[in-house]
Amino acid sequence: MDYLKQAKNEIRKEWFSNHEIKLIEGSKGFQRINWGEQGSRMYQIDYVLSDNMVFVSGDLGTAAYELTCAATLENIKDFNLSYFTGKLSAHERRRWDFDPYLAKEEIEEYIFDWCDISHVDQLSEEDNELYEELIGATQNWDLQDHFEKAVFSIYENTSVGWFDGEAASCISDCGKRLPRSLIAYWVGLQMVIEQLEKKEGRSVNRGSIKV
Numbered sequence: 001m002d003y004l005k006q007a008k009n010e011i012r013k014e015w016f017s018n019h020e021i022k023l024i025e026g027s028k029g030f031q032r033i034n035w036g037e038q039g040s041r042m043y044q045i046d047y048v049l050s051d052n053m054v055f056v057s058g059d060l061g062t063a064a065y066e067l068t069c070a071a072t073l074e075n076i077k078d079f080n081l082s083y084f085t086g087k088l089s090a091h092e093r094r095r096w097d098f099d100p101y102l103a104k105e106e107i108e109e110y111i112f113d114w115c116d117i118s119h120v121d122q123l124s125e126e127d128n129e130l131y132e133e134l135i136g137a138t139q140n141w142d143l144q145d146h147f148e149k150a151v152f153s154i155y156e157n158t159s160v161g162w163f164d165g166e167a168a169s170c171i172s173d174c175g176k177r178l179p180r181s182l183i184a185y186w187v188g189l190q191m192v193i194e195q196l197e198k199k200e201g202r203s204v205n206r207g208s209i210k211v
Contacts, residue, residue, distance in 0.1 A: 003102075003177060004081070004178070004183070007178075007180050007183050008081075008183060008187055010180075011180065011183060011184045011187045012187060012191065015043045015184060016035075016043065016184075016187065016188060016191055018037040018038075018040075019035055019036055019037050019043070019188075019191065020035075020036075020037070020038065020195065021033065021034070021035060021192055021195055021196070022034040022035070022036055022038070024196075026049075028070070028072060029050070029051060029070075030048075030049070030050050030051075031048070031049040031050075031072075031073075032046070032047070032048050032049075033046070033047040033048075033049070033192055034046055035047065035188050035191075035192055036058075041059060042059070043058075043059065043060060043184070044058045044059060045057070045058040045060060045184070045185065045188050046058050047188070047189065047192075049071040049072060049073070049076075050071060051070070051071065052066060052067045052068070052069065052070060052071050053065065053066055053067070053071055054067065054071050054076070054087075054189075056185050060181045060184055060185070061091070061092040061093045061181050062091070062092045063088060063090065063091040063092065063182070063185060064088075064089050064090040064091075065084065065087040065088055065089060066087055066089040067087050068087075073189070073192070073193050073196070076189055076193070077190075077193050079186070081178075081183065081186045084185075084186045084189075085178065085182055085186065088182070091182070093179060093181060094143070094144070094179060095144075095179075096144045096176045096177065096178070096179070097144070097176075097177040097178070097179050098141070098142060098143055098144040098147055098175050098176070098177070099175045099176075099177045100138040100139060100142070100175060102174070102175045102176075102177065103138040103147065103174040103175025104135055104138050106174035106175065107131075107134050107135060107138070107171060107174050108120075110167075110170060110171060110174070111123075111127070111130075111131050111134075114162065114167065115127055126159065126160055127160060130154070130158055130160045130163060133154050133158075134151065134154060134171060137150040137151060137154065138174075138175065144175065144176060147172070147174075147175060148172040151168055151171050151172040152168055152172065154168075155167075155168035
């Protein structure tokens with residue numbers, strides 16, 4: 001199971017397994033939604049949909065999304081995770097988590113492709129030195145921005161001609177994982193919509209509602 005699918009399942013079945021809509025109030029243009037488990041603050045999220053903005057707060061952090069359409073549940077229903085996250089304009093926590101194991105796998109794929117080889121033993125001495133430096137950077141840093149800086153430092157000091165700025169940029173993106181908190185913001189909205197549709201037996205299209 002890939003990372004995103006696993007994260008979505010975990011959030012649905014573990015984080016939000018007993019969550020329900022505590023409150024929806026407002027009307028089109030401004031709506032507040034309280035999403036959580038009754039009697040608990042664990043993983044609780046407050047959503048505010050205002051004009052074209054979605055504001056998120058709660059114990060998973062705060063964030064703001066600027067949409068290119070009205071921020072309504074009816075519109076958000078059709079958003080996938082990638083599209084919704086692409087509208088992220090501000091957030092309290094890191095934009096990306098860094099996975100060193102994923103970074104190693106992706107670095108190997110890039111290097112093998114660029115050098116047209118199938119095994120590390122086929123690398124030239126110079127290319128192997130670069131490869132080991134890049135792999136070493138995944139072990140020495142646990143934040144994405146620190147890893148990126150290390151990659152560009154290697155780029156500035158290497159004598160390997162084919163490892164140019166574009167290649168360094170590709171490597172610096174290795175190991176990026178979308179944090180579970182950002183995944184949870186989208187999953188929560190989708191589950192809110194599902195609960196409303198189940199309650200009414202029809203698609204979401206509403207103004208002021210209290211539950």
